[in-house]
Structures are given as structure tokens and as C-alpha cells.
Amino acid sequence: MRTPRSRLLFAAGLATVLALSGCAAPSTSDNTGTNASVNVGLILEPTDLNIRKTSGVALDQVLLDNVYEGLVRREADGSVVDSLAKSHEISADGLTYTFTLNDGVKFHSGAELKASDVVWSLNQVVTDASIKDHATLAAIRSVSSPDPKTVVIELANPDSNLLWNLGGRAGQILEEKATNDLATSANGTGPFELKAGAWKQGDSLKLERNDNYYGTKAKVREVVFSYIPDPTAAINATLTGDLDVQTGVDASLSPQLERDKDVTLTKGRTTDKYTLVFNPKVPALADPKVREALRLGIDHKAIIDSIGGAGVPQGGPIPALDPGYQDLTGLVPFDPEKAKALLAEAGQSDLTLTLTVANHYPTVISNVLTSQFKNIGVTLKVNRVEFPTWLNDVYTNHDFDLSLVNHAESRDFANWTDPTYYFGYNNPHVQELYKESVAATDPKVADAKLAEAAKIVAQDNPADWLFTGTALTAIRKGVTGFPTDSTTSRLYLGNLAVSE
DSSP: OOOSOOOEEEOTTOSSEEEOOSOOOOOSSOOSGGGOEEEEEESOOOSOOOTTTOOSHHHHHHHBTTTBOBSEEEOTTSOEEESSEEEEEEOTTSOEEEEEEOSSOBOTTSOBOOHHHHHHHHHHHHHOTTSTTGGGGTTEEEEEEEETTEEEEEESSOOTTHHHHHTSGGGBOOOTTOOOOTTTOOOOOSSEEOOTTOEETTTEEEEEEOTTOSSSOOSSSEEEEEEOOOHHHHHHHHHTTSOSEEOSOOGGGHHHHHTOTTEEEEEEOOOOEEEEEEOTTSGGGGSHHHHHHHHHTOOHHHHHHHTTTOEEOOOSSSOTTSTTOOOOTTSSOOOHHHHHHHHHHTTOSSEEEEEEEETTSOHHHHHHHHHHHHHTTEEEEEEEEOHHHHIIIIIITOOOSEEEEEEOOTTOGGGGGOTTSTTOOOOHHHHHHHHHHHHOSSHHHHHHHHHHHHHHHHHHOSEEEEEEEOEEEEEETTEEOOOOSSTTTOOOOTTOEEOO
């Protein structure tokens, strides 16, 4: 979107930013209103487009709710609203969910959505353990369609998370008869389409308005996501007008944007859990004294300050936006002297550990951790890798000492109840409390069980939750409706607009 405006320009070869006054020449083409093309800067690019099999929130950001849809949709504030379903009912015993489908829904292929597509899509997830988030639908006993506009889900036992899970990967509805390659293309029902050739790997991905959408049509013609992992390059692209929206703004560089009158910098809430995981398969880290010592040696305020203050302390596995949150920041306070004593008790006088971290994360975090661990007598070596390498080595093969990653997904506490997950954490009491939370039909009971389980996890010290991230988003004047909360996990663009 190019509009007349005052702007900051970068002079070639100069390190300083020159503020120029006056207005740019008016655009010669109409790029506002429903004809607008909006350029959005993202950090992390998906490795492929297969929402059934490929992990990572980079896919969720661009495809969920925009290209693919579920019976329901997650909102940025954590609520769940109807999407492909125009309404739903839940039986008093919490075992039967009845969804009434919207009229006139078509896949991007042109085929009409049928209740049988919903039944097939959900049953595919339920029966195939290799599908992403398969376990989140484990309570489903059957999915049926008594008539062409109704879908009925029967549960074996109550699941307080069912609607939320249906709004995630597991609940996305695909066309049963489609033959497209999910790794390179997408055929959904959403307000935007991903057409052939729209993904230029290593560069950008373009979504175009679906003019046959059954609901309210998208307010812009297209959205182009540009993948810019370098924070300085992203700032430059925003200041020169190449980006209309920049997500994941580096807080240490944000003052440059604050000087541009045509850019608004927003601060949003997230469930971004910057998690430092201790691999229990490593002999030293199997010792609870060593794990506690490492946590005691971390000054969380210093880490948050190092990233420009774009975070808040977390203290445990559940962030403030999620059910079951409680303030656990006081459980393991910064105490380097106690950390040294515990390491001595554990017989670790010369401990060396390697931190594996994807190279799109700021180096300052690992630098601060290296310094803080050195203060308690631990040598930390940093192995910065490409994200696909992290997925292979850490996530898949569990080959690491320490790992740092942002777990941006909301309500993902279940990972701490799965011993096969790369965390490697196994506590039967936590697993039982989580089951009781899921089975509860009273939200207050569900929250209480979650909170109890989360405290146990925090006391076991299988990881350190460095901070919950704050989403900094730069938005150019004239752009409205872009989400500012939870931007690393979901970007619903149905409300995105450009003023005329």
C-alpha cells in the first residue's frame, strides 16, 4: 500500500536516518479500499504448507482462518467463535456437540462444502496419529452428519478443550475429494486463497481475496507476506514504505519507528513462552539440583531488559492469557550464590553445556545466558542453527543439552503431559491432574486442576520460562483491522482494511 505521506528515508551508504519533511507524490494507481495490496513483514517462514503434518506456528500465522477454516475460530483474546458453523449446541452432560453449517460455503476449488467433508476431515485426524495435533481430539468417539447441514460430535468423555482444539490445526476442514499436494498448495474455504505460484520460497507468500466467500468478503485485494528474519532489514523496509505492517518488531530498534509520524507501534499481549528446556537425557540435567541451580542463576529482568523490555516474567509453563495461570515467578528467584552451592552439592564443579537455538532469535538472549551461567561456574556453548535443523535435531531427534525456543501456541500445557515430546518430562501426577482438568465440565474446576499441575511442573524445574513475549507491531497510517495480540500464533485478516 503506497499512499502520500511524510516518511523517513535511508540514504545509501549512510548509517544515520535522515528525517525528510513534506509529502511524497500522489500514487498514480488506486491502492486503497477494496483494491489495496497490503505488505506484511514476518520473521519465520514455513518449511512447507502441509497443515496436517508440518509443525511450527509459521503455518498457523498465514493459513489458519485465512485460507483454511474450522467449525469454529479462535480469537486473539482467547475466545472461540463460530466459523464454518453458524451455530452450535452442547448437551448438558458435555458429551454431544451439534453444529449447524453455514449456507453457500465453497472450497477454493469451486466444490461445495458438504457435511461429509467435515466428517471425513475430523475422522482423518482422529484415526491418524501422524497428523499434527491428533491427540487433541482423543475424546471424540464419533463424528456423523444426520443431514447435509448438521454435524454431530459424540465424545467418550467430557473435554473442556474441545472447542478450542477444533479451532486449531486438528479442526481445519479439507475437501475429501481434493487431490492437491498439501505440501505445496492449499484448498480451503477461507476469505483468502493461496493460488498456484503464490509462495516464493525464501522470499514471500501471497494471499488473494476469495470473491466467492460465503461470509463477509475480505476488505483488501491481497496480502503479501514478506519473510525478513533480519530485524534491521525489517525496520528499514518499514521506514521506506516497502512494508505496511511489520510484526515481531525488535524492541531495541523500535525508537527508529517511533520517529515516523506515519507509523504506529502497538504493544500486544501474547502466549509466546520463551522456554529454555533442560534435556533430562543428559546425565547432569537429570539431577534436580542442577536444574534448579540453572534456574537460580538466571536474572529474568536482565534478559527482558536486554531485548528492550518486550516481555514480562512468566515463572511457570502457563502464560497469563491462558486458563490455569497463576503467578509462579517467586518459586525460583534469582540467587546465584544458592545456585553455586547446589552445583557443588551435585558434584558439578566444571559443567559445560551446549545451547541449541534457531538463528532467527536475538543473539542477545543467548549472550546474556552465557554470561549469567558463567557467574555460577557453568560454561555455556551456543549452537545457532537454521530452524529446519532445530526441528530435526531438537524437536524430532531430541539431540540437545539445552534448547531455547518460543512456544507461541496458546493452551499447549498438554506438551508437559506427553513423555514422548521433546521436553522429555514425565510426571504421572501432572498427567492425571491434566486429565481431570480436561474432563471437568465446570471451567473453574478445569482451571484449578491446570493451575495445580502447572505448579508441580514449575517445581520440578524441567525448563526455565525466560519470559512471555510482548508483540510489537508497526502499522502504517491508513491500515486498520490488523490483529495486535497473539500475532506469532495467528493472524486472522478478515478485518484488515485500508482507508480510501
